[in-house]
Amino acid sequence: MMHLFVSLLQKHFTEPTKILQIHALLITSGFFLLPNPNQSHTIAFNCLIQSYLRQRTPKPKPPDAPLRLFLQLLSFGAQPNHHTFPSLLKSSSSSPLIGTSIHGQTLRRGFVLDDFIGCSLIKFYAQLGRFLDAKKVFDEMPHPDLASCNAMLDVLCACHDMGAAYKFFQSMSIRDIASWTTMINGFSKNGSYSSAIQLFRRLIHEGENVFAKIRPNEATFVSVLSACASLGDREGLAVGTEIHAHFIQRQIHLTAFLGTALIDLYGKHGHLYSCENIFKAIIQKEVCTWNAMISALACNGGEENALQMFDRMQSDGVVPNHITLLAVLTACSHAGLVDLGVQHFEAMVSKYGLTPLMKHYGCMVDLFGRAGLLHKAMNFIMQMPFEADESVWGALFGSCKLHGNAELGAYVGQKLLNLEPWYGGWYKTLRNIYAEAGRWQNVVEMRENMNLTGAKMVAGKSYVNSTCTAGNPIQHHLI
DNA sequence: ATAGGGTTAG
Known part of the structure; x- marks a missing residue:
């Protein structure tokens, strides 16, 4: 029975x-x-x-x-x-208290040497951002198996410790496609797009094991396509297109995952036509798929179509989420549709039950700011339910520069210098704003301040851990 | 007979 x-x-x-x-x-x-x-x-x-x-x-x-x-x-x-706890831990991912008590249960009941439970615990703590606890569980496992090692590798990537992650990956005596995918995805998520693509190439050429050939699967393709989307320079588009051609040749079914990754790829490189074709070809569209398409349109001059897509999505019965609304607000902002943007922002809570996050406020500030309504943008920041961060102030700062408002620009620039004194970009923009307004004394002060604080004019943002991008050991091992 | 690890949209 x-x-x-x-x-x-x-x-x-x-x-x-x-x-x-x-x-x-x-x-x-x-x-x-x-x-x-x-x-x-x-x-x-x-x-x-x-x-x-x-x-x-x-x-x-x-x-x-x-x-x-x-x-x-x-x-x-x-x-x-020992079969009960892995599923339980998986279901407790959003509840630290319950998950830790289940951890306690496993200890009290003596399930300390079980690889499945250890693996689930590593992932559970990693999802909470408790990387030290995850590492502790791993370190206490006497002979962690492949799945547990893969979970640990993912933890190292999530810590942005790519040096340690790659070292760990290289030290593994056995690897499967999940190990490779974790490593490729780790590089991609930490901004080392070239390393991700190089490792993917190595996977294709070597296949790793003579006896059991390791081949990329859906997860691998999605990870490398995500790197291709973010890598400008045409290299990303070239590799991504090659992978897409491979799907067509092999008549590989476009799942929501693969299709969304492709829409994102072409969207980021400005190829709207390809996005639309792929979008049509995806049978089972998910909310991510719609979001990628709406974003692609919103960022490439197709604002009106983006907003139409938003309606179509809802008549198809797909429920919008935070990211959908972000794309919609971006479309409104780029098209200068201030009133419509405000309507959508207000509908977030009233119609969709979504609480606006920092990014949504940033979008609204951008919406007002681009349209030249700088004081409306400023008032909007003042009425936020939480303290604005550098992305929100940065949006207003950009608009101050766009509309040559030195007075507000000086105020916002000071805010940003307090928040991120190490980021040289703020000094440069503020100096330009002062220069355009003819405030030469301020220009000189800016230069002095910058030298005094030791801020650097670096490409990209300062909060990216330098160990992930600099001194990357992978350069010496690939190709 | 029952269990774990890697993937998309900002």
């Missing part, structure tokens, strides 16, 4: 209604009324936990179903086993 339930659950794990029905069947069958809880009951609970974890549609799904099932399992008197 148990086999039947297990196979039923596995077959229908994407269908929430069916899971509920099977769960109900399991209850009404009296299976949980037997006097002596045994291994079978534990397996039944494990399968149910897994089923609720894996179902996709979030609508009727109670988010804490796996945890509640775990509590039912305990109160029923069954014993959780």
Whole structure:
């Protein structure tokens, strides 16, 4: 009988209604009324936990179903086993308190040497940004297996410690496609786009293992395409187009992941026509797909189409998220549609139930600022529910320069110099604003201040950890 | 019979 339930659950794990029905069947069958809880009951609970974890549609799904099932399992008197905890930890990713108590449970019940649990714990702590805890779990594993090493590699990448990450990757005695993908994605996420592409090339040429050839899969392609999208210089577009051609040759199905990565690639390189073709070819569009398309249009002069897309998306029943609204506000800002932008911003809370984040405020400041409504932008900053950061002030600063407002520019520039004194770009812009206004005394002061604080005129932002980009060991190993 | 790691939009 148990086999039947297990196979039923596995077959229908994407269908929430069916899971509920099977769960109900399991209850009404009296299976949980037997006097002596045994291994079978534990397996039944494990399968149910897994089923609720894996179902996709979030609508009727109670988010804490796996945890509640775990509590039912305990109160029923069954014993959780080493299969129970990985799923539980996966379901607790957003709740530090629950996850750490589950960690405690595993320790108290003596599951200290289990690779699956260790691996889940590494990922759990990494998702919370508790990288030291993740590393501690890994270090305490006597013989971590491949999956645990891959999780640890991802932790090092998430810490921006790319030197250590690459060293770790090189030191691994066995690697699979997930190891390669993690490393490629790590480079990409840390701005080392060329390294990501070079490592991808090495994967293609070497394939690593003589016995079992390692080939890139969907995740690998998506990671390298993301690097290609961000790498300007035409190199990114060339490699990305090559990969796209490979998909066409092999008639590879355009999943939402692959398609979205391609739309992003062509969008970032200004090829709107390709974006639209790919968009049409994606059968199962997800919210990310729409977002990538709306962003591509909003950033390449297709503002009107972007806003139409936003409507189409909603009539297709796709629910907009924070990133959608960011793209929509960008479209309004670029098109100078101030009133419409304000309407969409207000609709965020009232219509979509989305709380505006720092980036949305930055967009609104840009919207007002570009349109020359500098004081409206300034008032908007003053009415923000939290302190504006450098991106928001930076948006206003750009508008001050655009419209030659030295008075407000000086005030905003000072704000930015306080926030990021090490970033030379602010000094330069402020100096230019002063120069255009003929305030030569201020120009001289700017130069002195910059020398005094030791700010650098570097490309890119200062908060990128220099160890990820500089002294990258990969240069010596590739090709 | 039941479990873990790597992927998209800002």
